[in-house]
Amino acid sequence: MGERNRKITIKDIAAEAGVSIALVSFVMNGKSEGKNAYRVNKETAERIRSVAERLNYQPNEAARVLRSGKTNAVGVIVSDISNKFFADIARCIEDRAYKHKYTVLFGSTDENPQKLENLIDVFRNKGVDGLIVVPCEGAEQTLRKLANENFPLVLLDREVPGAELSSVVLNNRRAGYQVAEVLVRQGFRRIEMVSYSMNLSNIREREEGYRSCMTENGLGEYVRIHHLRHERLDRIVEVLRDARSRQVEAFVFATNTLAMQGVTAMFRMGWQVPRDCSMVCFDTNEAFDLYHTAAACVSQPIERFGAEALDLLLKSIEHRDQPMACTRVVLTPEIVEYAGAESLPEVVSAEV
Amino acid sequence: MGERNRKITIKDIAAEAGVSIALVSFVMNGKSEGKNAYRVNKETAERIRSVAERLNYQPNEAARVLRSGKTNAVGVIVSDISNKFFADIARCIEDRAYKHKYTVLFGSTDENPQKLENLIDVFRNKGVDGLIVVPCEGAEQTLRKLANENFPLVLLDREVPGAELSSVVLNNRRAGYQVAEVLVRQGFRRIEMVSYSMNLSNIREREEGYRSCMTENGLGEYVRIHHLRHERLDRIVEVLRDARSRQVEAFVFATNTLAMQGVTAMFRMGWQVPRDCSMVCFDTNEAFDLYHTAAACVSQPIERFGAEALDLLLKSIEHRDQPMACTRVVLTPEIVEYAGAESLPEVVSAEV
DNA sequence: ATGAAAGCGCTAACAC
């Protein structure tokens, strides 16, 4: 009771089991089995294991890390961990990493390359074995340098053009095409896109998808992409109002955030969605889902994003010596189409 | 180019600056200033600093941790990091911790006490200096033991009854009272509550709040609390249908998840909210907010949750020697009242 | 004002 709660070390186990610390280390690391192993006496090994169990031995991570240079930790750097899309991915990565005995450090950049650089520094000092990064604009240099050092790195959600980096991304072009196509099929012609001015690969490709969908459907003349600054989303009101004055009938929102901002603004201005104006967007969201606000949403395979990214990273950590293979995983979007608010079963039956 | 990219250590700095590693250590740790300091020559210190800068010296965390026993990392264990409420708090903690040069490890329990215990073990092995924990049912023992060991610990969102543990929680009783009161003021009488069967302090207090509000308003006879099992939320349909058959006019949902499930179920059953049935709930949410689905929401001071919890934890890490003071921070809820869907400015103007 | 040196707990090469 009054005993100081000293941490049990490998030494204590060795003493208690009457063997050397080396033996304990081997046994604890499973080096007593397998081919290239110091073959330890089966009984000795068992004795050591039981002592460790009894004393509730917990190896000291810091020592192990210092000695081996491996932390069994990876860093995940996203734009904003409180954003639903990233929070969901984070959760998947966390669970999966845990199964592989890895822990995860999270960080948010707020699309600020300086913050990204800081986070990378901090995480590397902490000794993470690798990084999963959602690159932001202006981070190209930093990331390329990292990769040149042969540091295990996997890009998520977006790519860095012209860099040979592993990445897990959506087929954004296709998603943009297909989601816009829903509007076209519904008979809309004046369809415009609301997007970010940030130069991000995923955004640019979504725009491309929209553009080719329009062009291929003979609506090239209506193509118009509004680029909003990330810090000035309030400008969306002007964009919408202007579009409205040009009889725009429907919008493609390049991200969930933009869509939410857009719809909120529309509500404030007295338009009802989708009655007065239709829209499609990327990612689902409880509001749009429940009220069928969107005519369609791009549903991203969250689980696979997390799984593929982590697996890729772990593989590249395993093969740190090799000159770093660059794998590109492109996931297929799913388009969730809603029937339209007027046909929401519940609303109809309630109003009749 | 072909150079192996060896990490710069304190030794390199020492050699380059022509001093001993001890001096470098002192300078790097700012022990050259202040009162109880080895007074280092101002110029020597400057020289060391400049060399460190030039060589881009990054101290090795593992070594520092091994030696000092301090990791400058804290663990945050919540129910589910992908849940908006916790994701938001996580983000606040992350930002704030970062300013204090701390990093944060996140983990999710899924309300499973076994997972909680595992996570605590893992995080402690990693050597976190302290933990912020959202306790789940059945974790009382584990947490009490932790605190008995004088391990820095702060509870978040919920408390462990009968344990002297620091915590940051909402005044849930008051929140429950006030949010139910909105319905009462709107003239509803048959108001029932949908809650969890889990025995969690916050949930229980919310129920208490609802109950006393009803009683004090002479509606005691209508008090009814439905307890759903966390894993069987689909049961909510039966609960709602049954309530409906008893002419229940409004619901208080004990959590955001319950509310979302509830409203979704109502929609499926063809009821329109709030036309056919009113509701209030805890936490805001884009859907309810945008469409004024809820008559009112309890808005929790997310920022303060994060800030208070982290500050409390850091303080208790700082004073690990002292016998652990137990502080309880109770935050005040804010009730956000919506005007009702029929008076949504935009919908009205659009429908006229 | 500065340096030497003793470890923190662990891994792994090497000796027996």
Place this chain on the structure above:
DNA sequence: GTGTTAGCGCTTTCAT
């Protein structure tokens, strides 16, 4: 099969 031992990079006590 098992033990010895040399560090990993750092902090900190104690000499000088």
